[in-house]
Amino acid sequence: MTICPGCGSTSTSKLFEVTADEASRHFINPRQYPDRSRKLTCHLSDLWGGNTCDVRKCSDCGFGFADPFVAGGAEFYNLALVYPCFPTMKWEYARTIEELTGLDTLGKTTLEIGAGLGYFLDCVKNKFFNISDISAADYNEISLSVLESKGFKTFSSDFRQSSFDPLKDSFDFIFMFQVFEHMDKVDDVFARLNYLLKTQGTIFIAVPNENRTYYMEAYGSLVDMPPNHIGRWTKEAFSAICERHGLQLSKCEREPFDLAKFLKQDIVHSFLRKAQKPGTLSEFVRALPRSKAQRIAQGLTALAISPSRLPAWAYAVSNASTLGGSALWARIDKVS
Ligand SMILES: [Zn+2]
Known part of the structure; x- marks a missing residue:
């Protein structure tokens, strides 16, 4: 069972x-x-x-x-992961910033778990938080050196371990974007977030939008493959885990559907999926040595397979409001 x-x-x-x-x-x-x-x-x-x-x-x-x-x-x-990729602007960053605008952030302390190159923290430093009040945790060595050079307090240890330095009730805000779906022992994660968070503190989490995951899998695009992503969170699942830990799921929203973003991602992802099948043109082109010519060949191959995506796109466009964009975003509060 x-x-x-x-x-x-x-x-x-x-x-x-x-x-x-x-x-x-x-x-x-x-x-x-x-x-x-x-x-x-x-x-x-x-x-x-x-x-x-x-x-x-x-x-x-x-x-x-x-x-x-x-x-x-x-x-x-x-x-x-041969080439780690660090995102720049994402909808969940903009949505979190919009939310912070209505909150009292002056002199408050924050931690971002999985901070990458600090793109989100760059957006909120000085505007909402003093640099000296910002902590960033990441495993990646490139990330850590960049985060440190930007003046953030950095942590390389796993925030779930007791070796992670910050004490109980250290943070007013914790950010965790596109990280939680990678994690197992999810109750340990929530217990730890609760431990690190001050009373009246807030956690912002973003994970992949599960509706998009199921669309991609149903229409021959990429599989949301374990053990990279192992959890497909929903509003109801967030609600259940928050309740177990005495936290309040205050908001949970799906990124709105954006046609241009959708088409671009769908072309790339369906090409990558085809490139996993041995003996296909996509697989051959994908395996060429990295160069400008290879990038052009990849682009052309991706465009060539686009007409076969028309039924998938027709489905997506007619279900745009339920399908949504790439992310599911949640605001979780520690009320007592
Ligand atoms: Zn369940």
Whole structure:
């Protein structure tokens, strides 16, 4: 019997399964990196204790999750991510800034977990918070040196561990954007957030919009592959975990649908999905050495497969209001 990590219900069902080889191909092209690809496949089998991982969904809170519910660790990310990418402006940043505008932030302390290169913190420093009141946690060494050079107080240790320096009730605001969906032991995460947060403090979380994930999987685009993302959060799942930890889910909103953004992402993602299939033109082009010519070839191949996306786009446009954009955003308050 599998228990939903979101709400604790036993009413869950299997959506599909992935093999270690399929998951490995999602991250690494074996033609391009044969050795790395083999190591990643082995590592995934070890992590899962077998050759497959299921993706299940809870019928009570809608939470979707990898089973086994285990996150990728440093070894996984070192093998799977060849070029780490650091985002710039995102809707969830703008939405959080809009929310902060209505709050008393003067002299308040903040922590961003998974701060990347500090793009979000750059947007809020001086405007809402003093630099000396801003802390940033990340694993990545490039991130840490950039964050430090910008004057933020940095932490490289896992905020769930007791070795993470800040004390109880350290922060008025905690930000966690596109991080929580990577995490297992979600009750430990929430217990720790609660511990670090002051009373009357607020957490802002953004995760992928699960409606977009299911659209992509149903229409032959990328799979939201474990063990990179292992949780598909919903408003109901956030509500359940907040309740268990005495926190209040004050707001939960889906990013609005934006046609131009949608089309751009869909073309890229469906090309990347095709490039996972051995012997396709997309796979061949994707595996060429990185150069300007390769980028142009990738762009042309992606455009060439676009007409086959028309049925998917027709579906998306006619369901735009429920489908929404890339992110699901939540404001969580510690009221007592
Ligand atoms: Zn559930």
